[in-house]
């Protein structure tokens with residue numbers, strides 16, 4: 001057998017697990033009789049074990065964080081906005097259940113206290129929140145579990161949960177009573193008197209918050 | 217593991233960026249190792265490995281889920297590294313051989329406050345020498361040797377990573393192995 005051409009080629013095939021049985025026998029017989037090839041074969045095997053013995057190197061400790069902070073950002077945000085837009089019903093349902101377990105129902109049934117979002121200069125009398133004549137509320141007003149009487153004015157939206165807007169006597173006399181109290185309120189007036197309406201009010205508010213975040 | 221990675225890739229394709237963290241966590245050392253052993257120094261290896269992961273993320277829609285993810289990822293990493301080696305000025309190679317050991321110095325640093333046994337000093341010197349000899353190989357032999365003996369990929373996988381025929385992989389491994397044999401026989 002030619003050492004340089006054939007025997008060395010067989011050694012490499014052996015090291016690649018590529019040797020057929022007759023080839024293996026051929027190589028073994030040659031190695032038994034040729035010390036030069038024996039040495040060569042030994043060196044090749046040792047070379048591989050030396051290379052393999054190089055200890056594995058590890059990525060630096062901060063590697064994962066560095067990669068994550070260098071990823072392009074849009075992909076993630078767009079995805080959530082897209083999902084909300086494509087699944088308005090699922091979104092509303094999810095928020096509904098969140099609030100159900102979040103204690104909205106119990107708040108509705110247990111909390112019968114009159115609450116008002118702004119207390120300054122407002123009068124609360126017998127479950128009625130009064131905006132006195134000389135008072136202008138700047139911003140939105142939310143009244144819960146009580147009626148609201150506006151003698152002054154509200155510079156914003158009004159929401160009444162489980163209550164009514166009471167009209168002053170002189171307003172009631174007027175044929176334009178509906179429009180009359182609107183005149184005192186610069187924004188929208190929402191009356192929420194049913195638990196489901198109240199729920200929807202929360203859902204809408206929460207969603208608006210979610211979208212405001214998403215679009216920022 | 218491939219199955220779990222495939223699940224993560226589905227999540228990434230749907231837009232879940234956080235799922236990519238698990239992919240990075242699982243492959244970081246392998247990818248870093250390929251870059252480090254091929255380019256020779258820790259700083260450039262970190263840069264290349266990061267770039268490889270970022271490219272994998274931005275091109276994830278182009279990954280065919282019927283294929284093995286690691287093959288695709290290693291291909292990105294080796295292509296980037298080979299490109300970087302080509303762009304280097306030829307005389308940089310001398311430089312790289314000298315600088316190429318900095319990644320291994322961490323072993324001596326780790327042991328700084330305790331006396332390093334003599335055999336470990338010897339083994340560090342030996343490892344540095346082997347590392348330099350791998351780096352001295354022409355890049356086309358270097359890549360197959362690194363993938364075969366340090367990352368223990370099969371010949372078929374190496375062929376897919378480098379996009380060359382299996383026969384070519386074998387030829388390059390034989391030549392690389394012979395070159396290293398000549399350089400390491402007296403060690």
Ligand SMILES: [Zn+2]
Nearest residue numbers: 003007034037
């Ligand atoms: Zn012989």
